[in-house]
Amino acid sequence: MASTTLPQLEFACNMPKVGSIDTPNGIPADKTFVRKFFSDRLVLPDGTDTEIWGFEDDTSGHTYPAPLIRVTEGDVAHTVMSASKRVHTIHHHGIEPEPVNDGVGHTSFEVSGSYTYQWRAATAGSYFYHCHVNTTLHVQMGLFGALVVDPKPDPSLKPGEKQAFAGGPVYEVERYWVFGSIDPRWHGLNHAAGLCDTQDVGLNDFRPRYVAVNGSFQPFDPSGLITSPDVAVTARSGQPILLRCLDSTYVPQVVVFRPEPNTGATLSPVLIASDGRPFRDRSGAFTPVPVARQSRGPSTVRPSTKGCPVFIISSAERYDVLLNTADDPAPPGVYPVEIEFRQWRHPHPPITQAPINAPFFVARTTITIT
Amino acid sequence: MREGVKTGAQASEAEEGSSSPEARVGQTTRRQFLTYGAVGLATAGAAGAGLLRWGNRGATAGAGTAGPRHIDLDITHRIETMVDGTQLFTWMYLPRQGKAGPFPDGATLPTRTLDDGTMATYQVLRHHWASVFPERVIPVLAGETLEITLTNNLGEPHNFAIREEDVELPKYFDTGALPPGQSTTFTLPPLPPGTYIFEDDLDTLPEFWNTPEDHGGVCRSLGLHGVLIVSPPDPWTVVSGPPNMPLLPAPGGEAVEFERQYVWVFNDHDPAWNALAQAGRAREIDMATHIPRYFTINGRSGVDCAAGPGAGLDTRPCGMLRDPHSEPGQLIRAVNVGIEIHGMHIHGNHVQVLKGAPPFRFKLEDPVEFVPHLAFKDVVPLHPRDRYDLLLPCELPRDAATTVAPGQQLHYPMHSHSEPSQTAGGGLYPGGQLTDWILLT
Structure with a gap:
């Protein structure tokens, strides 16, 4: 003490x-x-x-x-x-x-x-x-x-249509993706670990070994998918999808929208808001921000993300992502989405890399367009 | 004094241990005064920069001549005390003349002429020069020339560089390697108004190291860093513009006025690295071994930033309630000189991102183009070498269910939400990157 x-x-x-x-x-x-x-x-x-x-x-x-x-x-x-x-x-x-x-x-x-x-x-x-x-x-x-x-509620909206904020674009299908991870060592600690003495309880060192979306854990199977209905998405082409994303853990995630593997068709998601505030231009008008496409860098651990729409989300941030709108409908197909959890410590490589050499630290789910 | 902000004299007293500027100029007072002559900035307008004179009250008031301002920076070491009492060996660019040279430590704010011609005495509590900067900050006025003599008192080569966040972009400036015991005098190039990190980045060169990994940031995180603030012509504003995109609420404006400004320098320390540096073995540091145990804002953390008697004027913004539609709030310049990703979460108000890496830049692998936008965030991710200019509106907490009474001091925390950074020595929550801000209603 x-x-x-x-x-x-x-x-x-x-x-x-x-x-x-x-x-x-x-x-x-x-x-x-x-x-x-x-x-x-x-x-x-x-x-x-x-x-x-x-x-x-x-x-x-x-x-x-x-x-x-x-x-x-x-x-x-x-x-x-x-x-x-x-x-x-x-x-x-x-x-x-x-x-x-x-x-x-x-x-x-x-x-x-x-x-x-x-x-x-x-x-x-x-x-x-x-x-x-x-x-x-x-x-x-x-x-x-x-x-x-x-x-x-806006009375002018059609049945089934909702908005993320007044005056914003409509959506019909919604998911709130809460990204989480677990370091099992931490779960053996006491309620007040480290608070009332100067004991080193290692809360400066976070090494998650399990990753989840909405509490559904990525299976320990390289081809495994998170198929929970509150995570995986199904919508008709042109039926707008709103993905609310939250990083509830302490490591950044890279969210990757993969092309439809059979047709090669790609999604074109846009960011409409972050942290509860819409993106606006200087005049105050709502201005969506296209999710940027990865322009370089092959991946050494899995197929390159080059050309894929990707965005990064850091601890406690929220991003609202809109896609498959009536103006920009996605062709039918099954689109993989990967949530790649990065390590907390420098240089923040994918958790798929050393020291945990396993491929299951990418959470995978799908967006199915019918 | 309702705002609780110290005047220059009080601020000096609150910073015991900082070298006093009069040692260089032979004055008997600790205070160093900024004088503008008789010209108020409001009437000086955009030409104000040319009218600014730094000097000692009485000696050069209104009579100074423009010329390079000289600072001597010694690359040296010292001991910094962490919040649990641990003493870390660190490196530093130490100004011989005291904090940031003869400016603006202890400076008082110039008066400012209002539109009706009266001198605004309340301005003594407002704006740029009433702000209290932390160590390692060098402010530069628009048009001012800064001449620096850099002396390397350490046992290995170091440099002084200013660069973009992305290591692949061209640098703004680099002295090149300065051998042990050597000095060099250089003039900083004119830089666009903004917030810059200066640092020792020699460790990004592979030949500097015995191990082959990417080492960018080792010397910076060990203490060889600082923040260069380049003011626009009106130093009470922040200018947005290339190379960062304009994000301005002011219609047609190029500048946003603020009330006060603050600098938050986020850093992290693995004591094993500090020990290697102390032993003269910094080159053996392997970045893959970094397990930080201390997480600091302006070199301090936890109670030393947020709440204790030693809570910093520099870390803890304080402001009167303001109308977000007509009155700008407090400017916060936030930089990350550490190794890890940190993320500022501010309670009570969202902050407006004025400049810097947009929150959706794909930083880990790729810088991408982005579009102008207004972004209000409650979490601002800070990747290594990121720099943000943020406006804290000081508006009423908008989700209060009942009327917020006037006359209160509302304390809200700001902390990194990358939560391992909330610890000190592996525990002691909240002992890491935490401070408060205070809204006066």
């Missing part, structure tokens, strides 16, 4: 804490979400299992990641967080309330009982939420989920 006079030790160990308190200036909610802490075991693709933590509501059961929070612009939302035995918080990432509802220990408090986070959804877009206590560990353990703010 180091000297207790070390300011950082005081800071880390003695965050303000509360049991159960009322939310200041509480007002009635339009939507209420219950998020209760749980711990459970999760079976990984190699058959081993590991401890995870999560947030559940009254009906969700134990899921990884935690259930989606979805509200409409203007809604007053209440997120009722119950912490169980130890302290937790919920930070609604990208949502910007006053500090008391922001869920950060040192700028408000950590919660050992129950607290209702109150916020009003001002801006449509893709967000997420997570525990902000010992965040490095707690998010990796599974205390996170996706969050969507929809615009108010």
